[in-house]
Amino acid sequence: MLFHVRMDxxxxxxxxxxEAAEIIARERAYSQALQASGKWRHIWRIAGEYANFSILDVRDNAELHEILSGLPLFPFMKIEVTPLLRHPSSIREDDR
Structure with a gap:
């Protein structure tokens, strides 16, 4: 399942x-491992904000929750999640 996630x-x-630097370093390592696994497909910084838009590709809502709540910065985040479905006009076969 694909999810669009905004993290502030x-x-x-x-x-x-x-302490903040240590948490940020753990956050980077955690998110990069998820990117390497293919679960965290895309991440974009939002200009002028300490925020990002991300696309995660996970098994279900429970896995998404597990990943997000495992973020070292989770206690300091506001997160908005939008489930995504492949658009019938999309030419990309890998968007499911």
Missing amino acids: VTIPRDLPAE
């Missing part, structure tokens, strides 16, 4: 810089 991050100002 708000790291508390009083979080120590070293």
